[in-house]
Each structure stands twice: as structure tokens, then as C-alpha cells.
Amino acid sequence: MTRLLVSVQGPDEALLAVECGAQLIDVKDPRHGSLGATSPAVWQAVMAAVGEYMPVSAALGELLDREVLGRAQATAGLTFAKVGLAGCGALNDWQARWYAWQQSLATGVQAVAVIYADWNSCGAPAPDEVLDLAAQADIAAVLIDTFDKTRGSVLQLRSTAELAALASEVQQAQLMLVVAGSLQLGDVSALLPLRPAYLAVRGAVCDGPRSGQLSAAKIRQWSRALSTPQDHCQALR
Numbered sequence: 525m526t527r528l529l530v531s532v533q534g535p536d537e538a539l540l541a542v543e544c545g546a547q548l549i550d551v552k553d554p555r556h557g558s559l560g561a562t563s564p565a566v567w568q569a570v571m572a573a574v575g576e577y578m579p580v581s582a583a584l585g586e587l588l589d590r591e592v593l594g595r596a597q598a599t600a601g602l603t604f605a606k607v608g609l610a611g612c613g614a615l616n617d618w619q620a621r622w623y624a625w626q627q628s629l630a631t632g633v634q635a636v637a638v639i640y641a642d643w644n645s646c647g648a649p650a651p652d653e654v655l656d657l658a659a660q661a662d663i664a665a666v667l668i669d670t671f672d673k674t675r676g677s678v679l680q681l682r683s684t685a686e687l688a689a690l691a692s693e694v695q696q697a698q699l700m701l702v703v704a705g706s707l708q709l710g711d712v713s714a715l716l717p718l719r720p721a722y723l724a725v726r727g728a729v730c731d732g733p734r735s736g737q738l739s740a741a742k743i744r745q746w747s748r749a750l751s752t753p754q755d756h757c758q759a760l761r
């Protein structure tokens with residue numbers, strides 16, 4: 525069963541997303557990039573609004589951001605936290621930096637490893653390197669996302685076969701797979717066979733750019749797209 529993750533900027537959007545069918549709320553500031561961080565006060569406000577109903581995740585920016593360890597220390601109450609690896613590919617100590625970030629997370633917060641589908645252009649480590657880390661670290665999930673939101677969806681950057689191979693490695697390691705990256709509704713049918721635990725969206729459920737307002741109608745459309753075909757498949761079994 526693939527569920528719907530919606531990225532929100534604050535508590536009002538979180539409540540709207542939950543009402544419209546989101547099953548995991550992810551807090552981020554989309555004005556500051558793919559995994560732009562909000563302040564810890566916003567995480568707390570979102571948890572107060574919807575934490576009773578579902579897990580809350582937060583984007584903590586990029587590992588090379590100066591404030592990344594301070595943000596990690598302020599994550600109490602979150603279920604998941606993630607940090608991007610843009611610019612880390614050329615560093616020989618990025619894994620040590622990532623472990624230091626993970627160690628800084630509040631007790632009980634599960635780290636998510638991030639593969640950028642456009643790793644070559646944003647200087648992130650290649651997927652194999654991230655998967656090696658994921659296999660060794662105590663983590664919950666792997667997120668495949670795009671760093672540059674102007675270059676199209678993850679399916680325009682990577683073939684379905686490449687994504688399927690990555691999905692299979694993640695699942696063999698018994699980790700949860702989350703797929704994002706400027707997804708459009710038309711991408712759903714190609715991605716469901718990969719059996720991701722979640723499809724994650726922001727831009728596709730906004731009116732206008734991904735930093736704009738969430739659209740209730742679009743979230744409901746995504747919710748239906750993820751529930752209908754899968755329920756149908758289950759009924760056929």
C-alpha cells in the first residue's frame with residue numbers, strides 16, 4: 525500500500541493536508557530548496573496541530589548547511605528527519621558528517637537517507653554510496669528526491685528501470701522507500717509498481733509554484749489516485 529506524504533509550511537497547511545487525505549506530514553520551507561528547513565518552532569506547531577493523528581517528519585536542509593547540527597538537536601517529538609547531501613559527493617568525510625548529524629537528532633527521531641536523482645548536477649553522492657550508508661546506519665527510510673526543482677520530475681531524470689533497481693535495493697535492506705521529485709499525477713501509475721511506502725508531493729498539490737498555497741482539491745485528487753487502484757488490486761487478490 526503506497527501512502528501519501530504532503531509537505532507543508534506550517535500548522536494550517538498541515539491541518540488542510542490531513543483533512544484532504546495526507547497520511548504523513550512533512551514540514552519544510554519550499555522557498556529554501558528541495559529540503560529547506562523551517563524553524564523548530566514551526567515543527568512544534570505542526571506537531572501540536574496534527575501529531576495526534578499521524579507521524580510528522582521535517583526537512584533539515586542540506587548536510588553542509590552551517591546550522592544543520594543545531595537543527596538536529598531541536599527535533600524532539602518528530603518521527604522522521606532528513607537532510608540532503610548536495611555538495612557532499614566530493615568530500616571524503618561526508619559519511620562521518622552524516623553520522624554526526626544523526627547522533628545529534630533528539631532521542632527517538634528516525635533518520636532518513638536522501639538520494640538525489642540529480643546527484644551528478646548537485647554534487648551529491650551517487651545512489652550506491654548512499655545505499656551503503658543506509659545499509660550500515662540505523663535508519664528508517666530512504667527518500668529519492670530531486671535537488672533542482674526546475675528540471676522536471678524524477679521520472680524525467682531517471683528511467684523507470686533505474687528507479688526500480690534502487691527501490692529493490694532499498695526494500696531488500698528492509699528500509700521504507702519514499703519517492704518524491706516534482707511528481708505529477710501522471711507519474712503515479714509508473715511509480716506504484718515500485719511499491720514505495722510513500723509518494724511525497726509539494727509542487728503538485730499547490731496552486732502555482734511549490735512555495736504557494738496548498739490546494740485542497742489537488743490533495744484530494746492525489747489521495748484518490750493512491751487509494752483507488754490499490755484497493756481495486758487488493759479486491760482482485
Ligand SMILES: O=C[C@H](O)COP(=O)(O)O
Nearest residue numbers: 531704706724725726727
Ligand atoms: O518531500 C517531498 C518534497 O517536498 C517534494 O516536493 P516537490 O513535489 O515539489 O518535488
